[in-house]
Amino acid sequence: MDSTVTTGAEESVWGGGNRPLGASYGKLMMWFFLVSDALTFSGFLAAYGFSRFKFMETWPIADEVFTHVPFFHGNYPMYYVAFMTFILIMSSVTMVLAVDAGHRMKQNSVIWYLFLTIIGGAIFVGSQAWEWATFIKGDYGAVETKGGRILQFVKADSGDRASLADFAKTIPGERVAHEKNNGLWFYDEGYQPSYSLNEVKAGFQANTNILIRTETINAEGEKEVLSRQESLAKLQNATQVVEGANLIHNEYGSRLFADFFFFITGFHGFHVFSGVMINLIIFFNVVLGTYERRGHYEMVEKVGLYWHFVDLVWVFVFTFFYLV
């Protein structure tokens, strides 16, 4: 168009009131937030990738870490996480159905779909709490060496993992529990593992069926198992017994794995928790008819965007933490 021509339309370009992106202010701001939040999560996941590439040969194998399903005993890698993923996708679907019902001003449908969404979110957060508890409690137990490496135990005949209770000796009466009336009352005893290092060492020497499994991953993608001789030599480097995982010690292997697990799934879980809370507020507003009076359900749509985003992030966390 010629620049000298002045038309009414051109004046309104600078006159304000245009909606070049065709979306409302609230929705655009939600997208701003989501894009920046996506970058935050990407930062975490990229940092995870960095640490993983750094310790490529010794990183824990997720399939061997997350093997539990509530109410079932045995070894079921991944099933529960897959179930959690499905729950979250399902609650995303009920959310998008709620948004759709909102567009058609069907108050009762919106109420029901939002209710289901909240239930799904609650199941997910609960599952995540359960998974954390299982991870913190630990599985088989291991010992940590002077250099911070983790040594796990396997049975030589079957190749299965051996828990400390399977072979550790009980050496009676060597320590006294710290009580508050003896010594500093504000000092706790702190956590004590079920078996002392000496008990594990003595049990290992007595039981020839137990071998040590190191953190190193061999060419077949499995953790390397030492021979009996190497195992006995390696165990001399052990400095402490580790059961379960926290930010400092991790019986599953590299402690960074536990740190990232707590940090990334924790941050995501906090998002889901906030999402459930926001959904609840919206839910009550819908029940009270706030949006019915307002004449549109855009608020449901905006909260829906956040909720789908949480699902979207989980899809990536699932892949990079549990699958790859």
Added chain:
Amino acid sequence: MAHEHKLEIFRGLLKFKSNTQKIWGVLVFLTIVTGVEVFLGITKPPLLTENSFLGMKILNWIFIILTLVKAYYIAWDFMHLRDEKNSLRRAIVWTPVFLVAYLAFILLVEGNYIYNVFKDGFVTWNF
């Protein structure tokens, strides 16, 4: 918000009669993809784990691609990006894509470098 929805996925291969139907269709698709991922993750076919492409196992490439596919359908159909204007969609999608690709590239190369330092260096860490 515009109330009209684009009701076809797979570039028009699959057309739905209503928005609700499309949502269920996308759910079925996402469930199938997740199912495939879990199946591959549990069975770990040797064909896919033994061969690698650009320094990564084929299996992991499949996981990442399937994840991006899932992300696409969540963003396009659940978050209604399919119904938004092109300009908004591009602003939302390409900003993170460029930044994340850059960050991942830098950090992974650097991580790999440090791996080699640990491997070939003279510092003992496994003791």
